[in-house]
Amino acid sequence: MPEGHTLHRLAGELSRIFGGHVVRVTSPQGRFAESAALLDGAVLAGAQAWGKQLFVDFGEDRFVQVHLGLYGTFAVHAVHPDPDPDEDGDHHDTDPGDTDPGSVVPEPVGQVRLRLVRADAGAWADLRGATTCALVTGAQRDAVVARSGPDPLRADADPGRAWQRIRASRSPIGGLLMDQSVLAGVGNVYRAEVLFRQRLDPLRPGNTLRRGQWQAVWDDLVELMAEGVRTGRIDTVRAEHTPEAMGRAPRKDDHGGEVYVYRRHGQPCLQCGTLVRTEVLGGRNLFWCPRCQPRFRSRAAASS
DNA sequence: AGCCTATGCGAAC
DNA sequence: TTCGCCTAGGCTG
Numbered sequence: 118m119p120e121g122h123t124l125h126r127l128a129g130e131l132s133r134i135f136g137g138h139v140v141r142v143t144s145p146q147g148r149f150a151e152s153a154a155l156l157d158g159a160v161l162a163g164a165q166a167w168g169k170q171l172f173v174d175f176g177e178d179r180f181v182q183v184h185l186g187l188y189g190t191f192a193v194h195a196v197h198p199d200p201d202p203d204e205d206g207d208h209h210d211t212d213p214g215d216t217d218p219g220s221v222v223p224e225p226v227g228q229v230r231l232r233l234v235r236a237d238a239g240a241w242a243d244l245r246g247a248t249t250c251a252l253v254t255g256a257q258r259d260a261v262v263a264r265s266g267p268d269p270l271r272a273d274a275d276p277g278r279a280w281q282r283i284r285a286s287r288s289p290i291g292g293l294l295m296d297q298s299v300l301a302g303v304g305n306v307y308r309a310e311v312l313f314r315q316r317l318d319p320l321r322p323g324n325t326l327r328r329g330q331w332q333a334v335w336d337d338l339v340e341l342m343a344e345g346v347r348t349g350r351i352d353t354v355r356a357e358h359t360p361e362a363m364g365r366a367p368r369k370d371d372h373g374g375e376v377y378v379y380r381r382h383g384q385p386c387l388q389c390g391t392l393v394r395t396e397v398l399g400g401r402n403l404f405w406c407p408r409c410q411p412r413f414r415s416r417a418a419a420s421s
Numbered sequence: 422a423g424c425c426t427a428t429g430c431g432a433a434c
Numbered sequence: 435t436t437c438g439c440c441t442a443g444g445c446t447g
Contacts, residue, residue: 119428120429169430184429184430186429186431187428187439188427188428188429188439188440188442189429190441227440228440245441246439246440246441246442248439297429304428304429305427307428308428401429402427
């Protein structure tokens, strides 16, 4: 779940449900208890994501930095998904027969590192299994952001910064896309899928890409990841390759989306039928279609 | 019920 | 280079 789209979606949810409201902050598990106590009862100003990093703003130069890592989750629950539909409105849909929202928050189950509660709306959020959950200052947040490459999900991103790194590197493009200092927010699924869609060999050295190819990768990521934020899943297949269009069974997998190559090794490519391959690159599983993404041959290698 | 694996990354070795 | 994080869905039995 946690590629950039997950964190941006979370930032939106947290801002919408908790933003501008007093929240109770606890650490049922205990590992964040000291910091939680400092924040308890503060107004949550909002939340923002940069790549896979999430920062929840509690004002007074206090931010909770969250990184979900491989299997962390930050589950947001609300009795009413949109708690303030008509703040300046003329009608209130508050139902007197509603369950007391303050009483619906359940006892924490399992290792809940951080819990946010907005009792008046019956809303709560539980963080589990995160790599990072830390109280930081604005300067510390800025330092993290400064170390990150441009994020396709941010309007202020400059793809040229990533291009400068890619064009100067002999590392495989498949590795560069996963390097958060080159590009922020792309994980193993988007990496595999965007390379397939752009017909690029994952092992092709960054410095052999043409500028137009990089631009196409960036534009595709902007579109794919924005859709991921909207839907909460990673779908990358074009209309002609959906299960309905092809008359095939939909994917049954924990990330739910329809993809071309990610974790489809040994199965036929949706575009050409060649069996999808996998190999470990830099400790991560890489997936690609050897026919749609033919091995790149440099000029020097081709002429020798 | 138990086992395996995973969309990630920083610390420890 | 390996480990920890300690979740959660899919698969095996």
